[in-house]
Amino acid sequence: MEKIYKHQETEGKWYSFWEKKGFFRAKIDPKKEPFMIIMPPPNANGELHIGHALFVTLEDILIRFNRMLGRPTLWLPGADHAGIQTQVVYERLLEKQGKTRYDLGRDKFYSEVYDFTMKNKATMENQLSRLGASCDWSREKFTLDSEISKAVYHTFKKLFNEGLAYRGERLVNWCPRCTTALSDAEVAHKEKEATLWFIKYPLAEEKGKFIIVTTTRPETMLGDTAVAVNPTDRRYKNLIGCKAIVPLINREIPIIEDSVVDKKFGTGAVKVTPAHDPTDFEISERHDLKRVQVIGFDNRITDEGGKYAGLKVNEARRQILEDLKKESLLEKEVPHLHSVGRCERCNDVIEPLVSLQWFVKMPPLAKPAIEVVKEGKIKFIPKRYEKIYFQWMENLRDWCVSRQIWWGHQLPIWYCGSKGLSDLQMKLNNLPETPGCGEIIVSTEEPKQCPKCHNAKLVRDPDTFDTWFSSGQWPFTTLSWPEKTQDFQYFYPTSVMETGYEILFLWVSRMIMLGLYCTDKIPFRTVYLHGIVRDAKGQKMSKSKGNVINPLTIADQYGADAIRIALVFNSTPGNDLNLGEDKIRGMRNFTNKIWNIARFVIDFKPDFYDHKISTEKLKLEDKKILSELKKTKEKVTKSLENYRFSDAAQILYQFIWHQFADIYVEKSKDRREETQVILEEVLKVSMELLHPFMPYVTEEVWQRLPHEGKSIMVTPWPK
RNA sequence: GGGUACGUAGCUCAGUUGGUUAGAGCGCUGCGUUCACAUCGCAGAGGUCACAGGUUCGAAUCCUGUCGUGCCCACCA
Numbered sequence: 117m118e119k120i121y122k123h124q125e126t127e128g129k130w131y132s133f134w135e136k137k138g139f140f141r142a143k144i145d146p147k148k149e150p151f152m153i154i155m156p157p158p159n160a161n162g163e164l165h166i167g168h169a170l171f172v173t174l175e176d177i178l179i180r181f182n183r184m185l186g187r188p189t190l191w192l193p194g195a196d197h198a199g200i201q202t203q204v205v206y207e208r209l210l211e212k213q214g215k216t217r218y219d220l221g222r223d224k225f226y227s228e229v230y231d232f233t234m235k236n237k238a239t240m241e242n243q244l245s246r247l248g249a250s251c252d253w254s255r256e257k258f259t260l261d262s263e264i265s266k267a268v269y270h271t272f273k274k275l276f277n278e279g280l281a282y283r284g285e286r287l288v289n290w291c292p293r294c295t296t297a298l299s300d301a302e303v304a305h306k307e308k309e310a311t312l313w314f315i316k317y318p319l320a321e322e323k324g325k326f327i328i329v330t331t332t333r334p335e336t337m338l339g340d341t342a343v344a345v346n347p348t349d350r351r352y353k354n355l356i357g358c359k360a361i362v363p364l365i366n367r368e369i370p371i372i373e374d375s376v377v378d379k380k381f382g383t384g385a386v387k388v389t390p391a392h393d394p395t396d397f398e399i400s401e402r403h404d405l406k407r408v409q410v411i412g413f414d415n416r417i418t419d420e421g422g423k424y425a426g427l428k429v430n431e432a433r434r435q436i437l438e439d440l441k442k443e444s445l446l447e448k449e450v451p452h453l454h455s456v457g458r459c460e461r462c463n464d465v466i467e468p469l470v471s472l473q474w475f476v477k478m479p480p481l482a483k484p485a486i487e488v489v490k491e492g493k494i495k496f497i498p499k500r501y502e503k504i505y506f507q508w509m510e511n512l513r514d515w516c517v518s519r520q521i522w523w524g525h526q527l528p529i530w531y532c533g534s535k536g537l538s539d540l541q542m543k544l545n546n547l548p549e550t551p552g553c554g555e556i557i558v559s560t561e562e563p564k565q566c567p568k569c570h571n572a573k574l575v576r577d578p579d580t581f582d583t584w585f586s587s588g589q590w591p592f593t594t595l596s597w598p599e600k601t602q603d604f605q606y607f608y609p610t611s612v613m614e615t616g617y618e619i620l621f622l623w624v625s626r627m628i629m630l631g632l633y634c635t636d637k638i639p640f641r642t643v644y645l646h647g648i649v650r651d652a653k654g655q656k657m658s659k660s661k662g663n664v665i666n667p668l669t670i671a672d673q674y675g676a677d678a679i680r681i682a683l684v685f686n687s688t689p690g691n692d693l694n695l696g697e698d699k700i701r702g703m704r705n706f707t708n709k710i711w712n713i714a715r716f717v718i719d720f721k722p723d724f725y726d727h728k729i730s731t732e733k734l735k736l737e738d739k740k741i742l743s744e745l746k747k748t749k750e751k752v753t754k755s756l757e758n759y760r761f762s763d764a765a766q767i768l769y770q771f772i773w774h775q776f777a778d779i780y781v782e783k784s785k786d787r788r789e790e791t792q793v794i795l796e797e798v799l800k801v802s803m804e805l806l807h808p809f810m811p812y813v814t815e816e817v818w819q820r821l822p823h824e825g826k827s828i829m830v831t832p833w834p835k
Numbered sequence: 836g837g838g839u840a841c842g843u844a845g846c847u848c849a850g851u852u853g854g855u856u857a858g859a860g861c862g863c864u865g866c867g868u869u870c871a872c873a874u875c876g877c878a879g880a881g882g883u884c885a886c887a888g889g890u891u892c893g894a895a896u897c898c899u900g901u902c903g904u905g906c907c908c909a910c911c912a
Contacts, residue, residue, distance in 0.1 A: 621907095704874065709871095711871090
């Protein structure tokens with residue numbers, strides 16, 4: 117054997133060996149209890165990053181461990197079309213060529229993005245393989261596969277028929293850059309230093325007197341339809357019911373009372389802009405106020421804004437402040453810290469706007485989803501995330517599932533004639549007006565005509581589903597639901613959902629809700645949440661900081677085994693982990709240590725030695741290493757059963773390096789004929805225990821030792 | 836404002852229901868290469884477990900408070 121272990125030569129060899137032998141393919145055995153993980157489908161719009169390497173490692177450890185335990189084991193891989201994110205990525209590529217999606221048109225854009233996605237998907241599959249992912253490629257799925265789409269439509273139809281999906285005009289989070297509505301979960305709030313302006317609104321009845329309101333967004337005053345104060349605020353008691361005048365546009369608006377107003381904030385009087393602020397929208401519902409939309413979907417002031425019409429929001433703000441100053445209506449301005457919502461995908465500032473969208477009612481879906489966790493039917497690791505989950509689930513607003521983008525599942529909704537569409541949809545998609553009765557038809561297949569008026573010219577809703585609406589059904593759509601296939605019957609509910617804590621709300625909660633709703637069963641029994649991989653100093657990895665560790669480059673350099681074990685060594689569930697090249701190098705050294713123990717054991721060929729361990733001949737050191745091996749077996753098994761990957765890895769590291777190599781191997785040197793069989797046994801079992809963590813080097817060594825069976829991968833877990 | 840987590844060796848972090856001299860990796864110091872491995876070995880230094888109280892026979896671990904840090908959520912006009 118060579119002096120140095122060459123991962124470049126072994127890794128590819130063993131992966132294709134395993135694949136050819138069909139070891140990744142799950143086989144149903146009704147007599148045995150299955151183990152199954154649905155792989156969180158990576159977004160097919162780029163390459164794998166270190167976060168993917170972490171999930172591959174954790175899931176592959178669980179999969180290989182359970183497979184060796186003899187359970188029929190399925191790890192189902194997939195890829196996500198990742199709606200908005202992919203569309204943003206592709207639009208940025210187009211931008212470099214000076215183009216927009218509108219230059220291509222919907223069909224061409226879709227097919228280009230499709231090709232782009234397929235290319236990325238193929239790259240990622242290759243990268244997953246390189247990391248040793250022992251998933252069942254024969255069952256691979258993509259979120260836009262036709263059966264998956266059908267299942268997604270089926271679910272929506274069910275929701276619609278049962279009154280849980282509805283269309284409504286609501287205040288939604290609007291991303292001007294993506295030109296789409298977003299769900300609450302897709303908006304990231306960040307604190308920002310801003311200004312709080314105090315603006316004088318003249319009183320209509322008393323000349324020369326004012327009520328002073330405070331705002332961080334003076335430009336929205338164009339859409340003010342009231343001034344609100346707290347009912348218990350004595351300062352304004354006799355103004356309630358009076359009128360104020362919105363400066364610059366001279367609109368007369370009522371002064372009203374509403375308990376949502378905080379007396380202590382600013383002057384205690386707030387301007388109410390129902391069309392552009394969630395709180396104000398609610399006030400308008402309580403007081404039946406008009407909603408004047410002054411900011412358009414293009415982020416410019418609408419015609420309602422009088423002389424400011426057509427200005428961009430920022431320009432309008434500057435102009436309005438200037439004009440207010442001229443009229444001496446700007447009382448003062450003070451620095452103010454407040455949070456601004458941004459689009460999670462493109463980072464543009466979110467504009468709350470009223471628009472007609474499709475929603476899914478949350479409370480009826482959330483209730484059972486809370487119960488199954490409370491009852492312990494689904495367990496979270498670590499447990500503290502259960503509390504975070506409850507808090508979120510108990511305060512859910514209805515879920516806006518329609519997106520005004522082109523990349524994704526187009527809504528399975530048809531309207532009889534264009535009047536079913538909103539003005540926004542007509543404009544964004546440049547659609548012609550067509551006659552019809554306006555009937556709404558939700559169907560998994562294109563309907564031939566309107567059931568009401570028999571009009572055959574139906575218009576399909578141009579919007580697409582929120583990506584998370586389809587991925588929220590991933591645990592069962594991948595198993596061919598709603599058909600009750602053998603795979604579905606046998607493997608569902610799945611065993612573990614292993615994913616990052618950052619998508620607890622976006623994804624995990626939706627899977628639980630939709631899983632229960634669609635299948636009447638929990639989608640998985642355990643939720644294991646991992647943290648974010650940071651650099652050696654705990655900084656978030658980013659291209660601009662130049663501290664990104666590319667898992668594939670690192671795997672080339674140090675081996676997939678090294679990066680895998682580095683990712684679990686000394687890290688804990690639910691917490692972020694720091695990873696530097698030093699740590700990976702250290703694990704490469706561990707790989708080489710294993711290799712050299714193997715050289716010592718395997719390259720020695722005594723003329724004769726007994727191939728069975730005979731208890732009478734055992735010396736103290738032999739007994740010691742064998743009993744340590746036994747303890748190691750027990751501890752590693754227990755740790756893996758309890759998802760304590762780091763413990764298991766450290767136990768093995770300590771045992772192999774410090775007890776086996778440093779002590780026993782040294783002591784064995786004087787009496788090789790007697791110890792050879794023990795060396796072989798200890799090494800073989802060590803490899804088997806380590807295999808889930810470091811699949812390649814363990815296979816390479818195992819194959820060179822006396823063994824039964826074809827591969828370490830399918831050998832029984834040491835007892 | 837609410838929630839949650841963290842503060843342990845120079846650095847990065849483990850430490851599962853409280854129990855003997857508190858651990859690992861990297862780094863550091865000294866010595867050592869024919870004889871598996873310098874991607875190595877041997878020996879070693881280094882911590883009042885943020886701080887202050889409390890519970891206990893016993894606390895890094897449980898409780899209360901203080902200081903500091905991170906993250907999440909929220910209708911912070």
